[in-house]
Amino acid sequence: MDNEAAFARALLDAEAAVPEWIEGRDGGGAERRFSVYRNNVYASLVDVLAGRFPVSAKLVGDVFFRAMARIYVAKTPPDSAVLLRYGGGFADFVAGFPPATPVPYLADVMRLEWAWHGAYHSADAEPLPQEALAAFGPRAERLALTLHPSLRLVRSDYPVVTIWELAARDGEDEPVRLPAEGEDALVLRPALEVEVRRLPEGGAVFIQALQDGATLPEAAARASSSSPTFDLVASLAGLMRSGAIVGMGESA
Amino acid sequence: MAASVSFGTSPVPPRGGVGLKPEHYRTILDSAPDVGWFEIHAENYMGEGGPPHAYLAAIRARYPLSLHGVGLSIGGAGPLDKAHLSRLRALADRYEPALFSEHLAWSSHGSVYLNDLLPLPYTDETLTCVCDHIDEVHDAMARPMLLENPSTYVAYAETTMSEVEFLRAVVHRTGCGLLLDVNNVFVQAANHGFDPFDYLDAFPAEHVREIHLGGHAEDEDAGGAPLLIDDHGREVADPVWTLYAEALKKTGPIPTLIEWDNDVPAWEGLFAEAKRADAAIAAFRKSEMRP
Numbered sequence: 161m162d163n164e165a166a167f168a169r170a171l172l173d174a175e176a177a178v179p180e181w182i183e184g185r186d187g188g189g190a191e192r193r194f195s196v197y198r199n200n201v202y203a204s205l206v207d208v209l210a211g212r213f214p215v216s217a218k219l220v221g222d223v224f225f226r227a228m229a230r231i232y233v234a235k236t237p238p239d240s241a242v243l244l245r246y247g248g249g250f251a252d253f254v255a256g257f258p259p260a261t262p263v264p265y266l267a268d269v270m271r272l273e274w275a276w277h278g279a280y281h282s283a284d285a286e287p288l289p290q291e292a293l294a295a296f297g298p299r300a301e302r303l304a305l306t307l308h309p310s311l312r313l314v315r316s317d318y319p320v321v322t323i324w325e326l327a328a329r330d331g332e333d334e335p336v337r338l339p340a341e342g343e344d345a346l347v348l349r350p351a352l353e354v355e356v357r358r359l360p361e362g363g364a365v366f367i368q369a370l371q372d373g374a375t376l377p378e379a380a381a382r383a384s385s386s387s388p389t390f391d392l393v394a395s396l397a398g399l400m401r402s403g404a405i406v407g408m409g410e411s412a
Numbered sequence: 413m414a415a416s417v418s419f420g421t422s423p424v425p426p427r428g429g430v431g432l433k434p435e436h437y438r439t440i441l442d443s444a445p446d447v448g449w450f451e452i453h454a455e456n457y458m459g460e461g462g463p464p465h466a467y468l469a470a471i472r473a474r475y476p477l478s479l480h481g482v483g484l485s486i487g488g489a490g491p492l493d494k495a496h497l498s499r500l501r502a503l504a505d506r507y508e509p510a511l512f513s514e515h516l517a518w519s520s521h522g523s524v525y526l527n528d529l530l531p532l533p534y535t536d537e538t539l540t541c542v543c544d545h546i547d548e549v550h551d552a553m554a555r556p557m558l559l560e561n562p563s564t565y566v567a568y569a570e571t572t573m574s575e576v577e578f579l580r581a582v583v584h585r586t587g588c589g590l591l592l593d594v595n596n597v598f599v600q601a602a603n604h605g606f607d608p609f610d611y612l613d614a615f616p617a618e619h620v621r622e623i624h625l626g627g628h629a630e631d632e633d634a635g636g637a638p639l640l641i642d643d644h645g646r647e648v649a650d651p652v653w654t655l656y657a658e659a660l661k662k663t664g665p666i667p668t669l670i671e672w673d674n675d676v677p678a679w680e681g682l683f684a685e686a687k688r689a690d691a692a693i694a695a696f697r698k699s700e701m702r703p
């Protein structure tokens with residue numbers, strides 16, 4: 161049935177003619193009727209993206225965001241009926257989308273929102289209790305940590321967490337001074353609530369190393385070499401407290 | 413965290429049910445409303461974990477459940493997505509829904525998912541294809557499925573049989589049940605110019621296991637003829653309730669879902685519609701008892 165291919169093509173391409181074997185009522189013209197499907201496809205997918213990136217949509221305004229999303233949908237329609245997975249490439253698209261260049265941090269805010277979405281739907285796991293680490297004490301040299309499956313890192317040259325927090329806030333816009341430095345975000349859902357935290361210097365390198373399977377000393381060494389002020393004790397305590405660690409053991 | 417629990421088979425009762433929406437999770441658990449059952453869109457629960465599964469498990473522990481797929485593309489020309497089928501099976505195994513349904517429509521072409529329920533021509537060729545797909549679903553799911561009648565805005569020149577003839581043939585060949593969407597019948601009749609009561613008369617009511625009621629929007633086509641849009645964005649229209657009362661005479665009391673997927677109101681709005689379905693079923697039972 162090549163009908164389906166022609167139907168699908170005409171759906172996605174607003175310039176394409178409606179196939180002549182598509183009919184309206186009593187064999188009549190179907191141009192206007194067919195456009196209902198066209199609108200449904202685009203509007204519903206743009207709605208999915210607007211719902212997935214609500215803070216980004218607020219930052220640039222709904223009209224701009226939806227126009228940009230429509231172009232993304234045309235270029236990259238979903239490849240799965242599981243729409244929970246749709247939109248993973250949208251931030252990269254926006255990073256290379258010339259009309260968005262006046263808002264250079266937009267793509268990073270979108271990466272943060274995508275991480276939030278991923279954490280929300282990720283697998284569940286029980287964080288280890290605070291005391292677990294102490295029990296390991298003397299053998300910490302070979303300690304490897306299993307991090308929570310919801311854990312995601314977003315590293316940015318912009319103060320992405322601050323921008324995200326401010327934009328998410330409703331009400332009057334009071335003037336604020338944004339930090340000059342970039343921020344790294346830890347996104348985590350230890351139970352049912354997604355939490356977003358700013359990481360201290362070296363924190364992201366440390367967590368990334370742990371995620372890649374490095375032992376505790378190896379991860380600490382990598383973090384220290386990237387940021388001399390990296391504080392292992394504080395970073396580890398922070399991870400523990402936030403519920404980011406779900407397992408620990410001696411690495412082989 | 414997600415210990416496996418057995419919910420057991422709790423049959424979906426012949427009462428009003430409601431399409432489950434995240435914005436109502438808390439209210440449902442806190443207020444334990446007297447609603448007959450819930451239906452979920454399967455694809456919304458195909459994430460690995462998190463609040464959707466936690467809330468669904470809690471609600472499933474208290475109410476019967478119906479699993480409604482929107483993405484299988486049973487009316488598509490290509491093969492079914494095997495990975496999607498196994499995701500559906502996993503959901504059904506986990507939540508033990510008493511009903512499982514999908515649409516007479518297609519929604520994917522090749523690797524592209526179009527996120528709409530698209531119409532197909534009714535021919536011998538598409539009939540064979542749909543029946544093969546339903547056989548495959550039956551094998552994969554190990555439970556019977558219900559096929560839902562569609563609402564459509566266009567027709568195909570090559571169509572050789574009526575929608576009801578097509579559905580009858582599918583039921584005959586595959587043994588599947590039917591989900592009668594009464595709003596879709598109303599929309600279909602207005603959009604293609606036939607009498608919805610004639611459609612109901614011809615519909616094989618003895619195979620209907622579930623009814624859908626949803627809202628539609630009113631528009632016109634280029635020739636000024638009415639064009640109703642099945643938008644699930646408002647209350648069920650009065651003439652659809654009338655058609656529903658007629659459908660009950662043919663099907664008998666049957667699980668009836670209120671579908672409200674866009675501009676979703678506060679819980680009370682949906683609950684009121686479910687109670688209206690309960691009242692219609694009660695009125696039907698009463699009329700049956702009259703000599």
Ligand SMILES: [Fe+2]
Pocket residue numbers: 560593624626671
């Ligand atoms: Fe329906």
